[in-house]
Amino acid sequence: MPSFPDYCASDPSFCRKDVQPIIPPPEYRPEPNGCIRLGYPFEPESNACFRRAFEMPPSDPFMSSRDDILNAATRFFADQGYDGTGVREICAAANANVAAINYHFGGKAALYHEVIKRAYEASRAIAMPSLSDHPDAAEDALAAWISWYVDPGPDVGNDPARRLLLKEAANPTAELNDVVRSVLHPVYRGLEEIVMVLLPANVDPRTLKIQCLSILGQCLIHRVCREMIDRLPVSPPLGPEDASAISCVVTANSLAALSAARRTSTPEPTP
Known part of the structure:
Protein backbone atom coordinates (compact mmCIF):
# COMPACT_ATOMS: atom_id res chain seq x y z
CA MET A 1 0.00 0.00 0.00
CA PRO A 2 1.48 3.40 -0.93
CA SER A 3 2.41 5.60 2.00
CA PHE A 4 0.45 8.75 2.80
CA PRO A 5 0.09 11.09 0.99
CA ASP A 6 0.98 9.26 -2.24
CA TYR A 7 -1.82 7.80 -4.27
CA CYS A 8 -1.73 5.68 -7.35
CA ALA A 9 -3.36 7.56 -10.20
CA SER A 10 -4.08 4.36 -12.04
CA ASP A 11 -6.78 3.65 -9.44
CA PRO A 12 -9.87 5.46 -10.82
CA SER A 13 -11.33 5.94 -7.35
CA PHE A 14 -8.21 7.65 -5.98
CA CYS A 15 -9.03 6.13 -2.63
CA ARG A 16 -7.16 4.67 0.29
CA LYS A 17 -8.43 1.86 2.44
CA ASP A 18 -8.57 4.02 5.58
CA VAL A 19 -10.21 7.17 4.18
CA GLN A 20 -13.45 8.08 2.47
CA PRO A 21 -13.03 7.61 -1.28
CA ILE A 22 -12.90 10.73 -3.43
CA ILE A 23 -14.46 10.04 -6.80
CA PRO A 24 -13.27 12.36 -9.58
CA PRO A 25 -15.87 13.87 -11.91
CA PRO A 26 -16.92 11.49 -14.70
CA GLU A 27 -15.40 13.71 -17.37
CA TYR A 28 -12.00 13.61 -15.68
CA ARG A 29 -9.62 10.94 -16.95
CA PRO A 30 -6.18 10.98 -15.28
CA GLU A 31 -3.09 10.04 -17.19
CA PRO A 32 -1.94 6.49 -16.39
CA ASN A 33 1.40 7.71 -15.07
CA GLY A 34 0.00 10.70 -13.18
CA CYS A 35 0.99 10.90 -9.49
CA ILE A 36 -1.30 12.57 -6.96
CA ARG A 37 -0.35 13.94 -3.56
CA LEU A 38 -2.85 15.14 -0.91
CA GLY A 39 -5.62 14.71 -3.44
CA TYR A 40 -4.18 17.22 -5.93
CA PRO A 41 -2.67 16.05 -9.25
CA PHE A 42 0.43 17.73 -10.56
CA GLU A 43 -1.24 18.40 -13.92
CA PRO A 44 -2.59 22.01 -13.89
CA GLU A 45 -5.69 21.10 -15.88
CA SER A 46 -6.67 18.57 -13.21
CA ASN A 47 -6.18 20.78 -10.16
CA ALA A 48 -9.55 22.53 -10.42
CA CYS A 49 -11.43 19.24 -10.21
CA PHE A 50 -9.88 18.34 -6.87
CA ARG A 51 -9.99 21.83 -5.42
CA ARG A 52 -13.73 21.89 -5.96
CA ALA A 53 -13.96 18.74 -3.86
CA PHE A 54 -12.10 20.30 -0.92
CA GLU A 55 -13.09 23.98 -0.95
CA MET A 56 -16.01 25.26 1.14
CA PRO A 57 -18.95 26.42 -0.99
CA PRO A 58 -19.11 30.22 -1.32
CA SER A 59 -22.73 30.15 -0.20
CA ASP A 60 -21.89 28.72 3.21
CA PRO A 61 -24.11 30.60 5.72
CA PHE A 62 -21.33 31.10 8.27
CA MET A 63 -18.64 32.61 6.04
CA SER A 64 -19.43 36.16 7.18
CA SER A 65 -17.71 36.97 10.42
CA ARG A 124 -15.64 53.88 27.16
CA ALA A 125 -12.65 52.41 25.36
CA ILE A 126 -10.24 54.23 27.73
CA ALA A 127 -9.86 52.67 31.18
CA MET A 128 -11.78 54.46 33.92
CA PRO A 129 -9.62 56.39 36.42
CA SER A 130 -10.04 55.20 39.99
CA LEU A 131 -9.13 56.20 43.52
CA SER A 132 -6.19 53.80 43.39
CA ASP A 133 -4.61 56.05 40.74
CA HIS A 134 -4.57 58.93 43.25
CA PRO A 135 -4.63 57.24 46.69
CA ASP A 136 -3.46 60.36 48.51
CA ALA A 137 -5.44 62.96 46.55
CA ALA A 138 -9.14 62.19 46.22
CA GLU A 139 -9.74 65.60 44.63
CA ASP A 140 -7.39 64.70 41.80
CA ALA A 141 -9.11 61.32 41.44
CA LEU A 142 -12.48 63.06 41.11
CA ALA A 143 -11.12 65.51 38.53
CA ALA A 144 -9.69 62.61 36.49
CA TRP A 145 -12.97 60.67 36.64
CA ILE A 146 -15.02 63.69 35.53
CA SER A 147 -12.62 64.45 32.68
CA TRP A 148 -12.77 60.80 31.57
CA TYR A 149 -16.57 60.81 31.55
CA VAL A 150 -17.14 64.21 29.94
CA ASP A 151 -14.58 63.88 27.15
CA PRO A 152 -16.04 61.72 24.35
CA GLY A 153 -12.71 61.49 22.55
CA PRO A 154 -12.83 62.01 18.78
CA ASP A 155 -15.98 63.45 17.26
CA VAL A 156 -18.48 60.59 17.40
CA GLY A 157 -21.62 62.51 16.50
CA ASN A 158 -22.43 60.18 13.59
CA ASP A 159 -21.24 56.99 15.25
CA PRO A 160 -24.07 54.43 14.97
CA ALA A 161 -23.14 52.89 18.33
CA ARG A 162 -23.62 56.26 20.05
CA ARG A 163 -26.91 56.85 18.23
CA LEU A 164 -28.07 53.43 19.35
CA LEU A 165 -27.27 54.25 22.98
CA LEU A 166 -29.26 57.48 22.74
CA LYS A 167 -32.21 55.59 21.27
CA GLU A 168 -31.97 52.95 24.00
CA ALA A 169 -31.82 55.61 26.74
CA ALA A 170 -34.90 57.38 25.33
CA ASN A 171 -36.89 54.16 24.78
CA PRO A 172 -35.40 51.49 27.05
CA THR A 173 -35.84 47.83 26.23
CA ALA A 174 -35.38 44.86 28.53
CA GLU A 175 -31.76 44.66 27.38
CA LEU A 176 -30.96 47.92 29.17
CA ASN A 177 -31.29 46.25 32.58
CA ASP A 178 -28.41 43.87 31.96
CA VAL A 179 -26.24 46.60 30.45
CA VAL A 180 -26.84 48.84 33.47
CA ARG A 181 -25.79 46.03 35.80
CA SER A 182 -22.75 44.89 33.84
CA VAL A 183 -21.44 48.16 32.37
CA LEU A 184 -22.88 51.27 34.07
CA HIS A 185 -22.97 50.02 37.65
CA PRO A 186 -19.18 49.53 37.83
CA VAL A 187 -18.77 53.11 36.56
CA TYR A 188 -21.06 54.41 39.29
CA ARG A 189 -19.19 52.36 41.91
CA GLY A 190 -15.93 53.93 40.79
CA LEU A 191 -17.37 57.40 41.32
CA GLU A 192 -18.93 56.41 44.64
CA GLU A 193 -15.58 55.16 45.96
CA ILE A 194 -14.04 58.58 45.32
CA VAL A 195 -16.95 60.58 46.72
CA MET A 196 -17.00 58.54 49.94
CA VAL A 197 -13.47 59.71 50.73
CA LEU A 198 -14.48 63.34 50.18
CA LEU A 199 -17.44 63.08 52.58
CA PRO A 200 -17.48 62.43 56.33
CA ALA A 201 -17.05 58.81 57.36
CA ASN A 202 -20.54 58.75 58.88
CA VAL A 203 -22.31 59.94 55.71
CA ASP A 204 -25.70 58.29 55.24
CA PRO A 205 -26.43 56.30 52.03
CA ARG A 206 -29.05 58.79 50.81
CA THR A 207 -26.68 61.77 50.95
CA LEU A 208 -23.95 59.72 49.29
CA LYS A 209 -26.24 58.75 46.43
CA ILE A 210 -27.50 62.30 45.92
CA GLN A 211 -23.94 63.64 45.74
CA CYS A 212 -22.91 60.92 43.27
CA LEU A 213 -25.95 61.44 41.05
CA SER A 214 -25.41 65.19 41.08
CA ILE A 215 -21.90 64.72 39.69
CA LEU A 216 -23.03 62.06 37.24
CA GLY A 217 -25.88 64.25 36.01
CA GLN A 218 -23.55 67.17 35.27
CA CYS A 219 -21.38 64.82 33.19
CA LEU A 220 -24.25 63.04 31.43
CA ILE A 221 -25.79 66.18 29.99
CA HIS A 222 -22.57 66.90 28.10
CA ARG A 223 -22.14 63.30 26.93
CA VAL A 224 -25.68 62.27 26.10
CA CYS A 225 -27.44 65.54 25.26
CA ARG A 226 -24.88 67.07 22.91
CA GLU A 227 -27.31 67.23 19.98
CA MET A 228 -29.86 69.17 22.05
CA ILE A 229 -27.26 71.50 23.58
CA ASP A 230 -25.74 72.26 20.17
CA ARG A 231 -29.14 73.48 18.93
CA LEU A 232 -29.46 76.16 21.59
CA PRO A 233 -29.37 79.60 19.86
CA VAL A 234 -26.50 80.72 22.06
CA SER A 235 -23.02 81.73 20.90
CA PRO A 236 -20.31 80.64 20.78
CA PRO A 237 -20.87 76.97 19.89
CA LEU A 238 -19.00 74.39 21.95
CA GLY A 239 -17.13 71.43 20.52
CA PRO A 240 -14.88 68.55 21.59
CA GLU A 241 -12.06 71.01 22.18
CA ASP A 242 -14.08 72.51 25.06
CA ALA A 243 -14.31 69.21 26.99
CA SER A 244 -11.39 70.14 29.24
CA ALA A 245 -12.93 73.50 30.22
CA ILE A 246 -16.30 71.83 30.88
CA SER A 247 -14.62 69.19 33.03
CA CYS A 248 -12.93 71.89 35.12
CA VAL A 249 -16.26 73.62 35.78
CA VAL A 250 -18.00 70.36 36.72
CA THR A 251 -15.10 69.45 39.01
CA ALA A 252 -15.15 72.85 40.74
CA ASN A 253 -18.92 72.66 41.25
CA SER A 254 -18.70 69.11 42.59
CA LEU A 255 -15.88 69.86 45.01
CA ALA A 256 -17.76 72.92 46.29
CA ALA A 257 -20.89 70.83 46.89
CA LEU A 258 -18.90 68.14 48.70
CA SER A 259 -17.18 70.76 50.83
CA ALA A 260 -20.55 72.24 51.79
CA ALA A 261 -21.81 68.76 52.69
CA ARG A 262 -18.82 68.24 54.98
CA ARG A 263 -19.45 71.54 56.77
CA THR A 264 -23.14 70.73 57.19
CA SER A 265 -22.48 67.35 58.75
CA THR A 266 -19.77 68.65 61.10
CA PRO A 267 -21.26 69.81 64.42
CA GLU A 268 -20.41 73.32 65.57
CA PRO A 269 -17.96 73.36 68.50
CA THR A 270 -19.59 74.25 71.81
CA PRO A 271 -18.25 77.35 73.55
Whole structure:
Protein backbone atom coordinates (compact mmCIF):
# COMPACT_ATOMS: atom_id res chain seq x y z
CA MET A 1 0.00 0.00 0.00
CA PRO A 2 1.48 3.40 -0.93
CA SER A 3 2.41 5.60 2.00
CA PHE A 4 0.45 8.75 2.80
CA PRO A 5 0.09 11.09 0.99
CA ASP A 6 0.98 9.26 -2.24
CA TYR A 7 -1.82 7.80 -4.27
CA CYS A 8 -1.73 5.68 -7.35
CA ALA A 9 -3.36 7.56 -10.20
CA SER A 10 -4.08 4.36 -12.04
CA ASP A 11 -6.78 3.65 -9.44
CA PRO A 12 -9.87 5.46 -10.82
CA SER A 13 -11.33 5.94 -7.35
CA PHE A 14 -8.21 7.65 -5.98
CA CYS A 15 -9.03 6.13 -2.63
CA ARG A 16 -7.16 4.67 0.29
CA LYS A 17 -8.43 1.86 2.44
CA ASP A 18 -8.57 4.02 5.58
CA VAL A 19 -10.21 7.17 4.18
CA GLN A 20 -13.45 8.08 2.47
CA PRO A 21 -13.03 7.61 -1.28
CA ILE A 22 -12.90 10.73 -3.43
CA ILE A 23 -14.46 10.04 -6.80
CA PRO A 24 -13.27 12.36 -9.58
CA PRO A 25 -15.87 13.87 -11.91
CA PRO A 26 -16.92 11.49 -14.70
CA GLU A 27 -15.40 13.71 -17.37
CA TYR A 28 -12.00 13.61 -15.68
CA ARG A 29 -9.62 10.94 -16.95
CA PRO A 30 -6.18 10.98 -15.28
CA GLU A 31 -3.09 10.04 -17.19
CA PRO A 32 -1.94 6.49 -16.39
CA ASN A 33 1.40 7.71 -15.07
CA GLY A 34 0.00 10.70 -13.18
CA CYS A 35 0.99 10.90 -9.49
CA ILE A 36 -1.30 12.57 -6.96
CA ARG A 37 -0.35 13.94 -3.56
CA LEU A 38 -2.85 15.14 -0.91
CA GLY A 39 -5.62 14.71 -3.44
CA TYR A 40 -4.18 17.22 -5.93
CA PRO A 41 -2.67 16.05 -9.25
CA PHE A 42 0.43 17.73 -10.56
CA GLU A 43 -1.24 18.40 -13.92
CA PRO A 44 -2.59 22.01 -13.89
CA GLU A 45 -5.69 21.10 -15.88
CA SER A 46 -6.67 18.57 -13.21
CA ASN A 47 -6.18 20.78 -10.16
CA ALA A 48 -9.55 22.53 -10.42
CA CYS A 49 -11.43 19.24 -10.21
CA PHE A 50 -9.88 18.34 -6.87
CA ARG A 51 -9.99 21.83 -5.42
CA ARG A 52 -13.73 21.89 -5.96
CA ALA A 53 -13.96 18.74 -3.86
CA PHE A 54 -12.10 20.30 -0.92
CA GLU A 55 -13.09 23.98 -0.95
CA MET A 56 -16.01 25.26 1.14
CA PRO A 57 -18.95 26.42 -0.99
CA PRO A 58 -19.11 30.22 -1.32
CA SER A 59 -22.73 30.15 -0.20
CA ASP A 60 -21.89 28.72 3.21
CA PRO A 61 -24.11 30.60 5.72
CA PHE A 62 -21.33 31.10 8.27
CA MET A 63 -18.64 32.61 6.04
CA SER A 64 -19.43 36.16 7.18
CA SER A 65 -17.71 36.97 10.42
CA ARG A 66 -19.47 37.66 13.69
CA ASP A 67 -18.18 41.25 13.59
CA ASP A 68 -19.70 41.81 10.13
CA ILE A 69 -23.12 40.93 11.51
CA LEU A 70 -22.62 43.05 14.65
CA ASN A 71 -21.56 46.09 12.62
CA ALA A 72 -24.52 45.79 10.26
CA ALA A 73 -26.95 45.22 13.14
CA THR A 74 -25.63 48.28 15.00
CA ARG A 75 -26.36 50.51 12.00
CA PHE A 76 -29.86 49.17 11.46
CA PHE A 77 -30.85 49.14 15.14
CA ALA A 78 -29.56 52.72 15.53
CA ASP A 79 -31.54 53.98 12.53
CA GLN A 80 -34.69 51.87 12.72
CA GLY A 81 -34.91 50.53 16.26
CA TYR A 82 -35.36 46.93 17.33
CA ASP A 83 -38.94 46.43 16.09
CA GLY A 84 -38.29 48.21 12.80
CA THR A 85 -35.29 46.07 11.88
CA GLY A 86 -35.55 42.70 10.20
CA VAL A 87 -33.07 39.85 10.40
CA ARG A 88 -32.98 39.52 6.62
CA GLU A 89 -31.86 43.10 6.01
CA ILE A 90 -29.09 42.72 8.60
CA CYS A 91 -27.89 39.54 6.91
CA ALA A 92 -28.07 41.14 3.47
CA ALA A 93 -25.89 44.04 4.62
CA ALA A 94 -23.43 41.64 6.28
CA ASN A 95 -23.42 39.31 3.25
CA ALA A 96 -24.53 36.46 5.51
CA ASN A 97 -27.14 33.76 5.40
CA VAL A 98 -30.09 34.18 7.77
CA ALA A 99 -28.95 31.02 9.54
CA ALA A 100 -25.80 32.85 10.66
CA ILE A 101 -27.81 34.89 13.19
CA ASN A 102 -28.86 31.76 15.06
CA TYR A 103 -25.43 30.20 14.64
CA HIS A 104 -23.51 33.14 16.15
CA PHE A 105 -26.06 34.62 18.56
CA GLY A 106 -29.09 32.38 18.97
CA GLY A 107 -31.64 34.79 17.53
CA LYS A 108 -32.54 38.45 16.99
CA ALA A 109 -33.07 39.26 20.69
CA ALA A 110 -29.67 37.84 21.65
CA LEU A 111 -28.07 39.74 18.77
CA TYR A 112 -29.59 43.01 20.00
CA HIS A 113 -28.35 42.29 23.51
CA GLU A 114 -24.81 41.79 22.20
CA VAL A 115 -25.00 44.95 20.08
CA ILE A 116 -26.13 47.09 23.03
CA LYS A 117 -23.47 45.65 25.32
CA ARG A 118 -20.72 46.17 22.76
CA ALA A 119 -21.85 49.75 22.12
CA TYR A 120 -21.68 50.63 25.83
CA GLU A 121 -18.25 49.03 26.20
CA ALA A 122 -16.94 50.79 23.09
CA SER A 123 -18.19 54.15 24.36
CA ARG A 124 -15.64 53.88 27.16
CA ALA A 125 -12.65 52.41 25.36
CA ILE A 126 -10.24 54.23 27.73
CA ALA A 127 -9.86 52.67 31.18
CA MET A 128 -11.78 54.46 33.92
CA PRO A 129 -9.62 56.39 36.42
CA SER A 130 -10.04 55.20 39.99
CA LEU A 131 -9.13 56.20 43.52
CA SER A 132 -6.19 53.80 43.39
CA ASP A 133 -4.61 56.05 40.74
CA HIS A 134 -4.57 58.93 43.25
CA PRO A 135 -4.63 57.24 46.69
CA ASP A 136 -3.46 60.36 48.51
CA ALA A 137 -5.44 62.96 46.55
CA ALA A 138 -9.14 62.19 46.22
CA GLU A 139 -9.74 65.60 44.63
CA ASP A 140 -7.39 64.70 41.80
CA ALA A 141 -9.11 61.32 41.44
CA LEU A 142 -12.48 63.06 41.11
CA ALA A 143 -11.12 65.51 38.53
CA ALA A 144 -9.69 62.61 36.49
CA TRP A 145 -12.97 60.67 36.64
CA ILE A 146 -15.02 63.69 35.53
CA SER A 147 -12.62 64.45 32.68
CA TRP A 148 -12.77 60.80 31.57
CA TYR A 149 -16.57 60.81 31.55
CA VAL A 150 -17.14 64.21 29.94
CA ASP A 151 -14.58 63.88 27.15
CA PRO A 152 -16.04 61.72 24.35
CA GLY A 153 -12.71 61.49 22.55
CA PRO A 154 -12.83 62.01 18.78
CA ASP A 155 -15.98 63.45 17.26
CA VAL A 156 -18.48 60.59 17.40
CA GLY A 157 -21.62 62.51 16.50
CA ASN A 158 -22.43 60.18 13.59
CA ASP A 159 -21.24 56.99 15.25
CA PRO A 160 -24.07 54.43 14.97
CA ALA A 161 -23.14 52.89 18.33
CA ARG A 162 -23.62 56.26 20.05
CA ARG A 163 -26.91 56.85 18.23
CA LEU A 164 -28.07 53.43 19.35
CA LEU A 165 -27.27 54.25 22.98
CA LEU A 166 -29.26 57.48 22.74
CA LYS A 167 -32.21 55.59 21.27
CA GLU A 168 -31.97 52.95 24.00
CA ALA A 169 -31.82 55.61 26.74
CA ALA A 170 -34.90 57.38 25.33
CA ASN A 171 -36.89 54.16 24.78
CA PRO A 172 -35.40 51.49 27.05
CA THR A 173 -35.84 47.83 26.23
CA ALA A 174 -35.38 44.86 28.53
CA GLU A 175 -31.76 44.66 27.38
CA LEU A 176 -30.96 47.92 29.17
CA ASN A 177 -31.29 46.25 32.58
CA ASP A 178 -28.41 43.87 31.96
CA VAL A 179 -26.24 46.60 30.45
CA VAL A 180 -26.84 48.84 33.47
CA ARG A 181 -25.79 46.03 35.80
CA SER A 182 -22.75 44.89 33.84
CA VAL A 183 -21.44 48.16 32.37
CA LEU A 184 -22.88 51.27 34.07
CA HIS A 185 -22.97 50.02 37.65
CA PRO A 186 -19.18 49.53 37.83
CA VAL A 187 -18.77 53.11 36.56
CA TYR A 188 -21.06 54.41 39.29
CA ARG A 189 -19.19 52.36 41.91
CA GLY A 190 -15.93 53.93 40.79
CA LEU A 191 -17.37 57.40 41.32
CA GLU A 192 -18.93 56.41 44.64
CA GLU A 193 -15.58 55.16 45.96
CA ILE A 194 -14.04 58.58 45.32
CA VAL A 195 -16.95 60.58 46.72
CA MET A 196 -17.00 58.54 49.94
CA VAL A 197 -13.47 59.71 50.73
CA LEU A 198 -14.48 63.34 50.18
CA LEU A 199 -17.44 63.08 52.58
CA PRO A 200 -17.48 62.43 56.33
CA ALA A 201 -17.05 58.81 57.36
CA ASN A 202 -20.54 58.75 58.88
CA VAL A 203 -22.31 59.94 55.71
CA ASP A 204 -25.70 58.29 55.24
CA PRO A 205 -26.43 56.30 52.03
CA ARG A 206 -29.05 58.79 50.81
CA THR A 207 -26.68 61.77 50.95
CA LEU A 208 -23.95 59.72 49.29
CA LYS A 209 -26.24 58.75 46.43
CA ILE A 210 -27.50 62.30 45.92
CA GLN A 211 -23.94 63.64 45.74
CA CYS A 212 -22.91 60.92 43.27
CA LEU A 213 -25.95 61.44 41.05
CA SER A 214 -25.41 65.19 41.08
CA ILE A 215 -21.90 64.72 39.69
CA LEU A 216 -23.03 62.06 37.24
CA GLY A 217 -25.88 64.25 36.01
CA GLN A 218 -23.55 67.17 35.27
CA CYS A 219 -21.38 64.82 33.19
CA LEU A 220 -24.25 63.04 31.43
CA ILE A 221 -25.79 66.18 29.99
CA HIS A 222 -22.57 66.90 28.10
CA ARG A 223 -22.14 63.30 26.93
CA VAL A 224 -25.68 62.27 26.10
CA CYS A 225 -27.44 65.54 25.26
CA ARG A 226 -24.88 67.07 22.91
CA GLU A 227 -27.31 67.23 19.98
CA MET A 228 -29.86 69.17 22.05
CA ILE A 229 -27.26 71.50 23.58
CA ASP A 230 -25.74 72.26 20.17
CA ARG A 231 -29.14 73.48 18.93
CA LEU A 232 -29.46 76.16 21.59
CA PRO A 233 -29.37 79.60 19.86
CA VAL A 234 -26.50 80.72 22.06
CA SER A 235 -23.02 81.73 20.90
CA PRO A 236 -20.31 80.64 20.78
CA PRO A 237 -20.87 76.97 19.89
CA LEU A 238 -19.00 74.39 21.95
CA GLY A 239 -17.13 71.43 20.52
CA PRO A 240 -14.88 68.55 21.59
CA GLU A 241 -12.06 71.01 22.18
CA ASP A 242 -14.08 72.51 25.06
CA ALA A 243 -14.31 69.21 26.99
CA SER A 244 -11.39 70.14 29.24
CA ALA A 245 -12.93 73.50 30.22
CA ILE A 246 -16.30 71.83 30.88
CA SER A 247 -14.62 69.19 33.03
CA CYS A 248 -12.93 71.89 35.12
CA VAL A 249 -16.26 73.62 35.78
CA VAL A 250 -18.00 70.36 36.72
CA THR A 251 -15.10 69.45 39.01
CA ALA A 252 -15.15 72.85 40.74
CA ASN A 253 -18.92 72.66 41.25
CA SER A 254 -18.70 69.11 42.59
CA LEU A 255 -15.88 69.86 45.01
CA ALA A 256 -17.76 72.92 46.29
CA ALA A 257 -20.89 70.83 46.89
CA LEU A 258 -18.90 68.14 48.70
CA SER A 259 -17.18 70.76 50.83
CA ALA A 260 -20.55 72.24 51.79
CA ALA A 261 -21.81 68.76 52.69
CA ARG A 262 -18.82 68.24 54.98
CA ARG A 263 -19.45 71.54 56.77
CA THR A 264 -23.14 70.73 57.19
CA SER A 265 -22.48 67.35 58.75
CA THR A 266 -19.77 68.65 61.10
CA PRO A 267 -21.26 69.81 64.42
CA GLU A 268 -20.41 73.32 65.57
CA PRO A 269 -17.96 73.36 68.50
CA THR A 270 -19.59 74.25 71.81
CA PRO A 271 -18.25 77.35 73.55
